[in-house]
Amino acid sequence: MQIEQQIAEIQNVVDDVLKMATSKGATQAEASMSKVQGIAVSSRMKEVENVEFTNDGGLGISVYVGKHKGSASTADLSPQALALTVEKAIDIARYTSEDPCTGLADAELMATEFPDLDLYHPQELDPQHAMQLAIETEAAALDYDPRIINSDGASYNANHGMRVYGNTHGINAGYPSTRYSLSCMMIGAQSDDMQRDYAYTISRKPDGLDAATKIGREASEATIARLGAQKINTANVPVIMQKDVASSLFGHYVGAISGGSLYRRSSFLLDKLGEQIFPQWLNIEEKPRLKGGLASANFDAEGVATHDATVVDQGCLAQYLFTTYSSRKMNTQSTGHAGGIHNWIVGDTGHTDAQLLKEMDTGLLVTELMGQGVSTVTGDYSRGAAGFWVENGVIQYPVHEITIAGNLKDMFANIRAIGSDRDVRGGVQTGSVLIDNMKIAGN
Amino acid sequence: MLNNVARHLLTDSGLELSSLEQALGQIHRHDTDYADLYFQSSQHESWVLEDGIIKEGSYNIERGVGVRAISGEKTGFAYSDEISPAALEKACQAARTIAPAGGTHQVSSLHQQSYPARYDEKNPILGMVEADKVALLKAVDAYIRKQEQGINQVVVSLSGVYEEILVAASDGTLATDIRPLVRLNCSVLLEKGDRRERGSAGAGGRHTYDFFASQADGRPVYEKLADDALHMARVNMQAIASPAGAMPVVLGNGWPGVLLHEAVGHGLEGDFNRKGASTFSGKMGQQVAAKGVTVVDDGTMQDRRGSLSVDDEGTPTQRNVLIEDGILTGYMQDKMNARLMGVKPTGNGRRESYAHLPMPRMTNTFMMGGQYNPQEIIQTIDKGIYAPNFAGGQVDITSGKFVFSSAEAYLIENGKITAPVKGATLIGNGPEVMQQISMIGNDAELDSGVGVCGKDGQSVPVGVGQPTLKIDKLTVGGTA
Numbered sequence: 001m002q003i004e005q006q007i008a009e010i011q012n013v014v015d016d017v018l019k020m021a022t023s024k025g026a027t028q029a030e031a032s033m034s035k036v037q038g039i040a041v042s043s044r045m046k047e048v049e050n051v052e053f054t055n056d057g058g059l060g061i062s063v064y065v066g067k068h069k070g071s072a073s074t075a076d077l078s079p080q081a082l083a084l085t086v087e088k089a090i091d092i093a094r095y096t097s098e099d100p101c102t103g104l105a106d107a108e109l110m111a112t113e114f115p116d117l118d119l120y121h122p123q124e125l126d127p128q129h130a131m132q133l134a135i136e137t138e139a140a141a142l143d144y145d146p147r148i149i150n151s152d153g154a155s156y157n158a159n160h161g162m163r164v165y166g167n168t169h170g171i172n173a174g175y176p177s178t179r180y181s182l183s184c185m186m187i188g189a190q191s192d193d194m195q196r197d198y199a200y201t202i203s204r205k206p207d208g209l210d211a212a213t214k215i216g217r218e219a220s221e222a223t224i225a226r227l228g229a230q231k232i233n234t235a236n237v238p239v240i241m242q243k244d245v246a247s248s249l250f251g252h253y254v255g256a257i258s259g260g261s262l263y264r265r266s267s268f269l270l271d272k273l274g275e276q277i278f279p280q281w282l283n284i285e286e287k288p289r290l291k292g293g294l295a296s297a298n299f300d301a302e303g304v305a306t307h308d309a310t311v312v313d314q315g316c317l318a319q320y321l322f323t324t325y326s327s328r329k330m331n332t333q334s335t336g337h338a339g340g341i342h343n344w345i346v347g348d349t350g351h352t353d354a355q356l357l358k359e360m361d362t363g364l365l366v367t368e369l370m371g372q373g374v375s376t377v378t379g380d381y382s383r384g385a386a387g388f389w390v391e392n393g394v395i396q397y398p399v400h401e402i403t404i405a406g407n408l409k410d411m412f413a414n415i416r417a418i419g420s421d422r423d424v425r426g427g428v429q430t431g432s433v434l435i436d437n438m439k440i441a442g443n
Numbered sequence: 444m445l446n447n448v449a450r451h452l453l454t455d456s457g458l459e460l461s462s463l464e465q466a467l468g469q470i471h472r473h474d475t476d477y478a479d480l481y482f483q484s485s486q487h488e489s490w491v492l493e494d495g496i497i498k499e500g501s502y503n504i505e506r507g508v509g510v511r512a513i514s515g516e517k518t519g520f521a522y523s524d525e526i527s528p529a530a531l532e533k534a535c536q537a538a539r540t541i542a543p544a545g546g547t548h549q550v551s552s553l554h555q556q557s558y559p560a561r562y563d564e565k566n567p568i569l570g571m572v573e574a575d576k577v578a579l580l581k582a583v584d585a586y587i588r589k590q591e592q593g594i595n596q597v598v599v600s601l602s603g604v605y606e607e608i609l610v611a612a613s614d615g616t617l618a619t620d621i622r623p624l625v626r627l628n629c630s631v632l633l634e635k636g637d638r639r640e641r642g643s644a645g646a647g648g649r650h651t652y653d654f655f656a657s658q659a660d661g662r663p664v665y666e667k668l669a670d671d672a673l674h675m676a677r678v679n680m681q682a683i684a685s686p687a688g689a690m691p692v693v694l695g696n697g698w699p700g701v702l703l704h705e706a707v708g709h710g711l712e713g714d715f716n717r718k719g720a721s722t723f724s725g726k727m728g729q730q731v732a733a734k735g736v737t738v739v740d741d742g743t744m745q746d747r748r749g750s751l752s753v754d755d756e757g758t759p760t761q762r763n764v765l766i767e768d769g770i771l772t773g774y775m776q777d778k779m780n781a782r783l784m785g786v787k788p789t790g791n792g793r794r795e796s797y798a799h800l801p802m803p804r805m806t807n808t809f810m811m812g813g814q815y816n817p818q819e820i821i822q823t824i825d826k827g828i829y830a831p832n833f834a835g836g837q838v839d840i841t842s843g844k845f846v847f848s849s850a851e852a853y854l855i856e857n858g859k860i861t862a863p864v865k866g867a868t869l870i871g872n873g874p875e876v877m878q879q880i881s882m883i884g885n886d887a888e889l890d891s892g893v894g895v896c897g898k899d900g901q902s903v904p905v906g907v908g909q910p911t912l913k914i915d916k917l918t919v920g921g922t923a
Contacts, residue, residue, distance in 0.1 A: 047516065048517050050518045050520065076505065076507070085502075097496035152720055194722060264598075265595065370839070372834060375641075441920045
């Protein structure tokens with residue numbers, strides 16, 4: 001069946017479900033449905049380990065009976081299950097309280113244009129091809145260095161999916177997308193020390209992935225580099241968060257400027273709109289309609305149209321992120337952020353990674369962060385870390401079993417430089433981030 | 444004779460036991476050693492109170508079948524969100540492609556296992572009417588507002604799961620289980636000038652919702668939870684910067700057992716050890732922890748969040764001693780890893796749902812009590828940290844490095860607990876920290892029933908526990 005036809009069928013289901021909800025007493029209703037098919041193939045020690053055929057789908061509905069809301073969802077898409085789901089949602093709305101802020105997003109905010117965002121590049125889901133790629137990746141990793149003594153395996157994933165959203169304002173829109181990834185985790189040893197690390201590549205296009213041999217070698221290179229890691233002494237030093245871990249820093253920023261944290265007064269960035277948070281040279285652009293982007297979408301989880309925006313402007317907090325509900329709690333409008341952000345591009349200072357090390361001179365390069373020790377309420381930050389000790393801009397030795405700590409407010413203000421080589425594998429695209437001063441706890 | 448679960452999952456979808464034997468036989472026509480079918484139907488509901496009103500309610504249904512075929516160390520897996528003869532056949536055909544055609548194994552005829560039930564079969568969602576669920580949430584809110592006048596933010600949530608599963612395997616295993624699970628959480632936010640601090644607490648288990656109104660320490664469970672959440676927020680309002688560096692740490696009893704879960708639990712799961720990927724690989728029979736340390740994983744405990752009557756492969760759960768007096772005595776196993784390592788499965792084969800592959804997982808993991816009074820332990824420390832409450836943790840099972848983050852902690856100065864300190868991440872190396880345990884309290888306790896364990900993207904409910912423990916040296920990630 002053609003993909004357009006499959007989407008049309010799902011749109012019909014969404015339409016039916018919305019009609020059912022209305023006929024059962026809903027004054028407003030919204031439904032979303034997704035279907036994803038894929039394969040996940042892994043190898044270990046150059047042999048196939050798992051072949052999984054994945055097939056996930058589900059429908060979620062929210063109904064509003066006046067200002068009372070009820071929600072239900074189902075992974076079982078049989079007609080009986082869909083009917084039960086609608087009934088349950090209506091039933092729940094009889095018990096939730098009246099809430100003036102509840103309801104669909106404003107009709108005038110609905111997406112009306114649906115340009116092709118270049119997210120769909122189907123390729124036959126072929127387990128043989130997937131096995132070859134996984135084994136090729138792992139072989140390159142295992143052959144890289146004799147200190148690579150074991151493997152946690154390589155895996156190839158391919159997913160073809162579609163998502164449809166509709167509500168009783170009349171929007172009923174859907175689009176297909178694909179996602180491919182290849183990853184590898186290796187284990188190295190040197191005397192008593194055993195370490196692991198990994199590498200991965202991800203793309204909307206099957207041929208957008210990095211070469212298998214490159215991923216294998218990167219995984220082993222990263223693993224070998226960690227061998228012989230030491231603890232360092234407790235100290236205050238500058239820190240570079242390598243680009244792949246630096247995106248988490250902006251993830252904490254997203255959490256703190258999200259409407260849900262604001263109306264609950266649970267954010268250290270409450271009442272800071274327009275204020276200087278980052279250094280003046282730092283801008284962050286949101287580009288929801290980036291062609292082929294991993295976090296691209298024409299509309300958010302409530303059907304609200306997405307827009308390009310400068311979310312951080314010359315270091316200032318230029319925009320909070322609102323869903324419909326949180327915006328009404330804060331007397332403003334949705335910014336199209338139900339379900340999260342869409343492609344943030346973090347500005348840089350033009351430094352290459354090597355120049356960034358020189359700029360830091362002496363300090364810690366962080367390549368791994370562990371644990372969840374971050375509070376959006378207070379901004380307090382304390383996480384486990386591993387990486388490399390740097391002197392005179394040159395990496396000296398690997399470091400582990402330490403923590404880095406501070407407060408996000410200070411960490412954001414103390415960003416001295418950001419590298420120009422970005423990690424583009426996630427919703428936040430950033431280079432490595434140099435922060436002036438953090439507390440390292442070690443010996 | 445089919446029981447109710449089998450009728451719901453099979454008969455209602457046009458399947459019989461003979462259809463399952465045929466499906467398994469179809470897989471064994473390829474060169475496979477083992478195959479299983481996992482049928483599941485679950486309902487989940489949640490209710491949220493915020494700003495004094497019932498803001499959200501949701502209900503979720505899930506139903507499907509997962510088919511697994513194993514050949515040596517290779518696994519083929521397919522699943523369907525529809526239970527029907529056609530969907531089952533299609534999944535079997537996909538899963539068996541892991542091995543070439545031409546199998547020699549016979550399917551043993553299925554027969555129903557019997558084992559003790561570790562919890563009641565009641566459906567919590569149906570066991571209480573909606574109006575009473577709403578009333579319970581409002582009672583928690585009212586209680587908190589009475590204790591702390593002028594409090595602004597109170598969020599209370601209630602959730603319940605009712606799950607029926609059936610496992611049929613080519614080794615003849617046929618098992619069914621009914622698994623209720625409930626949870627109540629509350630979170631409060633205190634404000635004073637510019638300072639805001641949150642406190643939270645939760646409890647649950649394989650009960651019905653009535654559990655939350657039952658008595659604990661002379662008051663309803665829900666009042667205790669509310670008090671605990673308020674206590675945490677009040678303490679944190681006073682917290683000063685946490686110290687940084689290596690120092691002695693005293694962990695409280697109960698939930699701080701997260702330490703064990705991360706420091707040794709994951710490292711003792713069979714898959715990592717079969718592959719030689721764990722820092723504990725090949726250490727069976729060796730001293731891996733200080734003398735006096737005994738760690739147990741027990742899936743049989745009555746009504747506990749991590750308990751199962753049978754695991755997701757149809758193996759009855761048991762009490763497994765992992766470390767006895769410091770000596771490594773056992774790994775946690777599922778069927779596949781047990782077979783490949785030449786040992787017996789231990790009832791630890793678990794999966795998040797029919798759409799996920801089983802693997803060795805923990806159930807309720809805890810350390811047995813020792814001889815010291817908690818007060819005696821504190822008195823031995825000149826300068827250190829006392830940490831009675833934690834948020835989550837994480838481990839790298841290869842290097843043994845693990846972290847966990849304190850949610851409530853205090854300085855210990857000259858043998859006394861003094862000022863509260865801000866939450867900080869603690870980091871250590873599993874095998875080293877287990878050797879650094881120098882005093883074990885006599886107050887062993889399990890957590891209140893809120894643990895969720897993640898592995899390879901799959902979440903399962905677990906229990907953790909321990910007595911008060913003294914660790915001679917652990918790195919505390921503060922800022923002072």
